[in-house]
Amino acid sequence: MTANILDGLVLGLQYGLLAAGLTLVYGLGGVLNLAYGQMAVVSAMVVAFAMEAGIPAVPAVILGLIGGGLFGLVLDSTLLRPVYRLQGEARVLLSLLLSLGVAFIVDGFLNWRFPLKALSLTITGGPVEVLGVPMRRGSMWASAIALATFGGLFAFFRFTALGKAVRSVIEDEEGAKLVGIDPRRILRLILILSGVLAALVAVTQSMSRPVNVAAGFSITVFAIIVTVVGGLGSAPGAFLAGIILGIVSSIAASSIGTFLSLVILLAVAALTILLRPAGLLGVRE
C-alpha cells in the first residue's frame, strides 16, 4: 500500500505539473490550448537535438525550456490574435479549433521528419529508499522538479506584484484594467509560462520513460482531465487534482489492472464534476 501511494504521489505530481500550464491559460484568457502536448513534445525534441549535438544535459534542458516559452510566445502573437477579439464561448471554441490545427500540423511534421526521435534523460544510479520502498532515481528527480515548480508558482502568485496582477486578471478582468493592468500583456506572459511548464512536463516525463514524437495528444488529454477536476484556472486545484488522480490511478492499476486504471481515472473525474461542477478549487461560478 505504501508503495502504491508513493507511486501515486510520483504520478500525481506529474499530473499536476501537466495541468498547471493548461489551466492557467484557460482561467486567464478563456483559451483552451489543445496544442499543449505538442508544446511539450517540441521542447523535448529541442532537448534531444541539443544533446545529440553534444550539449550537456542541463544546458540542453534550459534550451528546451526556452523553446517551450518561445512556442507560447509565437502562439500568442500569431494564431491567438483573432481569438482574443472574441469573447466568452466563441473565444473558447475558436482557440480550441485553431490550436487543434497547430497540434495536427506539429504532429504530422514530426512524424514525417523524425518518426523515431524520442527524448529520454537517463538518471544514473540505483533506486532510492523512501519509507522502506525502493523508488527509481528518475522518478525522485521528476517529483523534486515538480514540487519545486509548484513551490515557485505558489511564491510567484502569493508574494510578487506581477503574480498578484495575474491573479487579479483571473478574478476580474475589468477590475484589473481599472488598476492599470493590461490583460493582454498578462496573457502573453502566461502563454510563455505555459510553454515553459509544458517543456518541464516533457523533461520530467523523459526521466522515467522516453517521450516520443507522438506523445503530444496523450499529454493534452491528461492535462484536460486534471484541469477539469482541479477547477479551470486554478494552479493549486491542478496540484490537488493531480495528486488525487495520481493516487487513484496507481491504486487502481495495482489492485484491478492497468488496463482499467484509465477508466477508473475518468470515472473519478466525472464523479468530481457531478459533485462539484466547478472542479475542486474552481474559479468560475
Next chain:
Amino acid sequence: MLEVRGFSAGYQGNDVVRDISFHVEKGEAVMIIGSNGAGKTTLFRAMCGLAPASAGEVLFKGDDIAGLPAQRIVRRGLGFVPAERHLFPRMTVQDHLSLGAYPKRPDEETMKIVLDLFPRLAERRRQHAGTMSGGEQQMLAMGRALMSRPRLLVLDEPTTGLSPKLAHEAYAALDVLKRDGLTILVAEQQVPLAMAYSDRGYVLENGVITLEGTSEALAADPRVRSAYLGVT
C-alpha cells in the same frame, strides 16, 4: 481637468448617450444625476475606456483620452469606481490596495491616507473581498482607486445597495477627499445626498443632458424637485 465634448456611446451602433458635453474644473465636485436607465453607467464606462465610444472627445488634463483602453486612462491619473465595483473576490483587502498602486509599489503614505479614510479596511486587511458586506466593498473599491493617487476620481453610483448610514459615510469620505483637493465626478440616483455634496451638476435624461447648473440652482428647479427630490 476634464472636458467632454459631443460624446456619444452605446452598444452595437445604438447610441445610448448622445452628444454629451460637460466639464469638471480642478478641485470641483460635479454630479451627474439621472434615473435608472438614463445612461449614466454607459457614459462613464465609455468615458473611462471600459466600453467603446462612438463619437466626441474626452479631454483629460488637455489630452483626448476617448478610445484609449481603461488601463492607459487609469495610469494617466483618472481613477474610476464603477457601480459593479469589479473587486477581486478571492484576494485580500491588502492585495487590492497594493494592486491599486500597480505597477508602482504601494507607498506607505498613500496607504495610510486610505486606511485613515476607511478605518474598516484597516481592520480587515487579511479578509477576502468576496466575503465583505456591500458597504465594505464600496469602501474597498474607492480605496483601491485612490491608491494610484488619481487627479480625478470618477464614481458611478457609489451608494447603490448601501444602507442610508453607509451612504452617508461614503459621501463623508468623498467630502474629506474633496477638501484635500481631489477633483470628483459622481453619477448618482440618490439625488439629495449628491446634491448636498457637490458644487455643480448635470441632469441626464434618456441619454442626453437636459439641465445643468450649480447644485443650489438645480435644487431649486421645479423639474428637478418633482423628478428627483420627491417634492411636489
